[in-house]
Structure formats: structure tokens, C-alpha cells
Amino acid sequence: EAGVVQSPRYKIIEKKQPVAFWCNPISGHNTLYWYRQNLGQGPELLIRYENEEAVDDSQLPKDRFSAERLKGVDSTLKIQPAELGDSAVYLCASSFKGTGVRGELFFGEGSRLTVL
Amino acid sequence: AQSVAQPEDQVNVAEGNPLTVKCTYSVSGNPYLFWYVQYPNRGLQFLLKYITGDNLVKGSYGFEAEFNKSQTSFHLKKPSALVSDSALYFCAVRDSYDGTASKLTFGTGTRLQVTL
Numbered sequence: 668e669a670g671v672v673q674s675p676r677y678k679i680i681e682k683k684q685p686v687a688f689w690c691n692p693i694s695g696h697n698t699l700y701w702y703r704q705n706l707g708q709g710p711e712l713l714i715r716y717e718n719e720e721a722v723d724d725s726q727l728p729k730d731r732f733s734a735e736r737l738k739g740v741d742s743t744l745k746i747q748p749a750e751l752g753d754s755a756v757y758l759c760a761s762s763f764k765g766t767g768v769r770g771e772l773f774f775g776e777g778s779r780l781t782v783l
Numbered sequence: 784a785q786s787v788a789q790p791e792d793q794v795n796v797a798e799g800n801p802l803t804v805k806c807t808y809s810v811s812g813n814p815y816l817f818w819y820v821q822y823p824n825r826g827l828q829f830l831l832k833y834i835t836g837d838n839l840v841k842g843s844y845g846f847e848a849e850f851n852k853s854q855t856s857f858h859l860k861k862p863s864a865l866v867s868d869s870a871l872y873f874c875a876v877r878d879s880y881d882g883t884a885s886k887l888t889f890g891t892g893t894r895l896q897v898t899l
Contacts, residue, residue, distance in 0.1 A: 671826065709873050709889030710827070758826060769834055770817050770877050770887050774826035
């Protein structure tokens with residue numbers, strides 16, 4: 668069974684440039700999460716989707732970050748414009764709603780962003 | 784607000800010796816507790832969880848964790864460490880009274896180094 672797939676794995680951009688990350692969750696998982704992991708820190712939730720609906724985006728910096736999950740499957744996280752402080756690993760995770768409530772998430776390998 | 788503390792940035796242990804990675808938590812209700820492991824350049828992998836019942840829970844790769852309500856701890860243990868256990872370990876907590884699956888709070892991580 669394929670896991671959560673993310674791309675790109677690595678991205679280096681100049682500040683003020685836009686960047687986008689893509690995530691394909693495990694087949695059948697209706698809940699999708701985007702987390703940000705800063706160096707030396709644990710992951711922090713940015714946004715959670717139940718199917719195509721964003722049910723928790725309270726931690727998403729909406730002035731520059733946006734996300735979508737149009738058909739309730741793949742998702743894209745965008746940053747525009749990027750700032751130096753956005754350098755981090757962006758993790759996508761998915762779960763069935765039941766296991767998600769109990770906390771068992773399946774993570775992708777992450778997209779490492781470096782903003783110069 | 785819920786929180787997790789992992790007091791050790793790094794734990795060093797010789798192969799074959801028992802290991803313990805410490806975690807304490809704070810929630811207003813009853814906790815759901817989790818351990819995840821992150822190998823280099825890989826996403827987080829679920830190890831084990833405590834939801835209810837037996838305070839000693841067993842997980843993947845021979846790991847186990849003991850829930851101690853009076854000490855608000857959930858330490859990760861393994862009787863005999865392997866070099867391949869070397870990785871970054873994250874403790875996470877969710878308040879059982881929190882109706883949203885997204886409020887999974889991670890600790891800052893503990894790097895486990897197992898040497899020959």
C-alpha cells in the first residue's frame with residue numbers, strides 16, 4: 668500500500684518568491700493535515716481537512732499561506748510571498764476519521780523549504 | 784491548553800542496554816498519548832498509543848510505554864536497544880475532551896543514539 672506522497676522533497680527559493688507543496692494522502696483517508704516542523708521542534712498543525720472542507724485552519728497564517736483540497740483527495744499548500752522564517756519542513760499526514768480522532772496519523776516524508 | 788515536555792534533547796545508550804525516553808504532559812481532561820519516531824529524511828511513523836485501559840502499552844519494534852497518571856508521564860521504553868533504533872522520538876498528546884482530531888500537540892523531540 669502506498670503511503671502519503673509529498674512533493675517536492677526539497678525546495679530552495681529567494682524570499683518573496685511563491686512556493687507550493689503537493690500531497691497525495693493514503694487512498695481512502697478522508698482526513699488530511701498539513702504540519703510545519705521547524706528545526707529542533709515538533710510538528711505544529713497548520714490546517715486540517717475533512718474531505719474537501721477545511722475544519723481547522725486556526726494556525727494557518729492566512730496573509731501568505733493558502734491551502735486547498737478541491738476533490739477531497741490531493742491537497743496543495745501555497746506560500747506567497749515566502750519569508751525567511753518560513754524555512755521549515757512541511758509535513759502532510761492523513762488518517763481515517765476514526766483513527767484520526769484517536770491520533771494515529773500517517774505522515775509523508777515532508778517537503779524541506781529553504782528561503783534565502 | 785495542552786502541552787508536552789520532553790526534557791532530554793538526546794539520550795545515549797549502548798546496544799543491548801535498556802532505554803528510556805521521557806515524556807510528561809499537561810491536559811485539562813483525560814489524555815490520549817502517543818509516540819512517533821522519525822528516521823533521518825523520513826516522515827514521522829506511529830509507534831504506539833495510550834487511550835484507555837492497561838497503563839503499559841506495547842507498540843512497534845519492541846517498544847513499550849507506561850502511562851502514569853499521578854506523575855503525568857508517558858515514558859517510552861525498550862528492554863534491549865538496537866543501533867537501528869537511533870532516531871528522533873516525539874511524544875504527543877490530545878485531550879480526550881477535545882472534540883476535534885486536530886489538536887494533537889507534539890513535544891520537541893528526543894534524539895536517541897544507540898552505539899555499539
